Amino acid sequence: MLEMQDNSLGQKIGSVVGYLGYRTNALAGNHVTMLGFPSSFDSGNVLHRVDSQSFKSTTTNTVEFGSDLTQESSGGPYIENFGELSSGQFVSGIVNAIVGVMSYGPTDTSQKIAGSSNLDSQFTNSSKTGILDAACTHKSGNC
Secondary structure (H helix, E strand, O other), rough: OOOOOOOOOOOHHHHHHHHEOOOOOOOOOOOEEEEEEOOOHHOOOOEEEEEEEEEOOOOOEEEEEEEEOOOOOOOOOEEEEEOOOOOOOOOOOOOOOOEEEEEEOOOOOOOEEEEEEEHHHHHHHHOOOOHHHHHHOOOOOOO
């Protein structure tokens, strides 16, 4: 989550570059697009994209996907239905919805996995202790 000052024209960053939505409890059993800047490719200077299906849920509320994303990719989004719809195209669910964030991967880069915590009630806790609620209530107009 980022909190940014509006630009000199009073525009929010999302109005200029676009927004991604989010969906909770949707990580397991999903096909996602993962984005990151892994240090092992192009010295981390070029955005790397991986499209993958989840293959393993763990007991710590995380889900693993096949991926060659490596260190320095942490914090990159796992996006459901990434891209723009073609005219007449229909998808089930929300387009461009973040369902997870790159949390970990093995230090052994021969293992091609990446894991994310599930966006759950800790993300959107209605008692204002969730990450989203904290960001939205921090300053008027944030959300």
